[in-house]
Amino acid sequence: MITRIEKQLEKHSQIKTPTKPLPIKSLVIISIHVLIMIVTVLIDGLDYRAKISLFAFLSAMTLWITTKISAGFVAIALIVFIVIMNAGEPDLLYHSLSEEVVWLMIGSFIIGEAVKRSGLAERLTLSILSKSNRKSNVLLGLSSVLFASAFFIPSTSGRAALSMPIMKQLGQKFSTKEQSVLAILAPIMILMSTSATLIGAGSHLIGIGLLESTVDQSISYIQWLIWGVPFALIVTFLSLFLIKWILWPRDGLRKIENVKNEEKIMCKKQINREEKKTVILILFLIVGWVTESIHGYDIAFITMVGAILIMMPNYGIISWKQGMNSISWNLILFVAAATALGKVLVDTGIVKWIEKEMLNVLYLFIGAPEWLIVLIILLVTVTSHLYITSHTTRAIVFIPGLLLFSETIEVNPSTVVFLSLIGMNYCVTVPVSSKALLFFYEEGKISYDASNLLKISAILMPLYILVMMLFYFSYWQWTGMHL
Numbered sequence: 001m002i003t004r005i006e007k008q009l010e011k012h013s014q015i016k017t018p019t020k021p022l023p024i025k026s027l028v029i030i031s032i033h034v035l036i037m038i039v040t041v042l043i044d045g046l047d048y049r050a051k052i053s054l055f056a057f058l059s060a061m062t063l064w065i066t067t068k069i070s071a072g073f074v075a076i077a078l079i080v081f082i083v084i085m086n087a088g089e090p091d092l093l094y095h096s097l098s099e100e101v102v103w104l105m106i107g108s109f110i111i112g113e114a115v116k117r118s119g120l121a122e123r124l125t126l127s128i129l130s131k132s133n134r135k136s137n138v139l140l141g142l143s144s145v146l147f148a149s150a151f152f153i154p155s156t157s158g159r160a161a162l163s164m165p166i167m168k169q170l171g172q173k174f175s176t177k178e179q180s181v182l183a184i185l186a187p188i189m190i191l192m193s194t195s196a197t198l199i200g201a202g203s204h205l206i207g208i209g210l211l212e213s214t215v216d217q218s219i220s221y222i223q224w225l226i227w228g229v230p231f232a233l234i235v236t237f238l239s240l241f242l243i244k245w246i247l248w249p250r251d252g253l254r255k256i257e258n259v260k261n262e263e264k265i266m267c268k269k270q271i272n273r274e275e276k277k278t279v280i281l282i283l284f285l286i287v288g289w290v291t292e293s294i295h296g297y298d299i300a301f302i303t304m305v306g307a308i309l310i311m312m313p314n315y316g317i318i319s320w321k322q323g324m325n326s327i328s329w330n331l332i333l334f335v336a337a338a339t340a341l342g343k344v345l346v347d348t349g350i351v352k353w354i355e356k357e358m359l360n361v362l363y364l365f366i367g368a369p370e371w372l373i374v375l376i377i378l379l380v381t382v383t384s385h386l387y388i389t390s391h392t393t394r395a396i397v398f399i400p401g402l403l404l405f406s407e408t409i410e411v412n413p414s415t416v417v418f419l420s421l422i423g424m425n426y427c428v429t430v431p432v433s434s435k436a437l438l439f440f441y442e443e444g445k446i447s448y449d450a451s452n453l454l455k456i457s458a459i460l461m462p463l464y465i466l467v468m469m470l471f472y473f474s475y476w477q478w479t480g481m482h483l
Helices: 004-014 024-042 048-066 071-084 091-098 100-117 120-129 135-149 156-171 176-196 202-215 221-247 259-268 273-290 299-310 320-325 329-347 350-365 370-386 391-408 413-424 435-439 450-478
Strands: none
Touching: 024 048, 048 071, 048 329, 048 350, 048 450, 071 091, 071 329, 091 100, 091 329, 100 120, 100 156, 100 273, 100 299, 100 320, 100 329, 100 435, 120 156, 120 273, 135 156, 135 176, 135 221, 156 176, 156 273, 156 299, 156 435, 176 221, 176 435, 176 450, 202 391, 202 413, 221 413, 221 450, 273 299, 329 350, 329 435, 350 370, 350 391, 370 391, 370 413, 370 450, 391 413, 413 450
């Protein structure tokens, strides 16, 4: 006779516990992390803190590109990992919120909300749409506006900040898929147009300053325009074409509905008091940004001054509560943590080690043909955004070494500096490589996927180098540039 206990044992023995294998994607990610760990351990010349920090940074880039895990969570978790592994102090996490870019973005969100609530964003959006209701023409018009902004707003961050409310307003006319393309299009157009003018990025001024102090040579504003504008136009157009070709939905509507009616209504409206106040404030910001070298206050501080004026009781454009609610705190925390991850590469000596190793490689090419020297300079500078996340830091780290390299192999230092600065302007692979990219990353509806950015860069990076090579051996040489 079978007892009750025996029946239960027989029943449990028949139940098979299913073993679910790990998905292939998870296995690949784990394998990449194991490979990163092995490589960092085997690197000579880096101490324990540097190796842990390098592993954390590479891990963050891998997870941002290959997973759907919140980018902010990844960045903060890896900073905590660095601290737990005794490779950094807890201050690394706390001080991340004091980074300049954090306060720049907080101020920019508030200013963007004022532009939106005053009605100025809608007016500017409809002025772009008024030229055509075809989506392809709207993208071209938007790109033209962003390109032109490089000539009077001397900061990629500033241009991204002012374009965000327009992008949000414009996004209402596009589908969700198309909005994600707009979120990539705007920062890439801003970054590609940076090379057009000497004031397009702070790194340009730093590079020219180092050139003047080291070898007593310079590149004038006009000379930069002659060299920079045609190149920036070409790469901006190519970037626009690539983004549309790779990412734009094939089944999307080609026209935007009801634009003409809205345009007519907006045209009849007089510019209101709030819009006037917003325009005056933006002009104040632009003047403040342009005159940074005179008054000494950085762009982030000027932006916060503007944000405070916008929220002034009785006199401002929006209230304190509206300003605070407009800030994407998820994005702010991600930017703070991601910037700290980039900064730790400098603090632990990883960037110095990379610079030393690269310059050692450069010296092997003494006596090499001109095309090879140009190609090597471009390869070093264009790829530098992958491990030095700050545009300014890239210039500070590489320009002195490249000037020394130019003197050693007896080539024109002005040409080396110009090529290097234009090469460093490329930073379109991961969101953390540029503040302009960070502005549109994980920001509500108008946001993009990091993997799409990687797809664009896989084609755009070699194309960017090729266009620079072609320009050097044609237009730039015809206009007086030579090694």
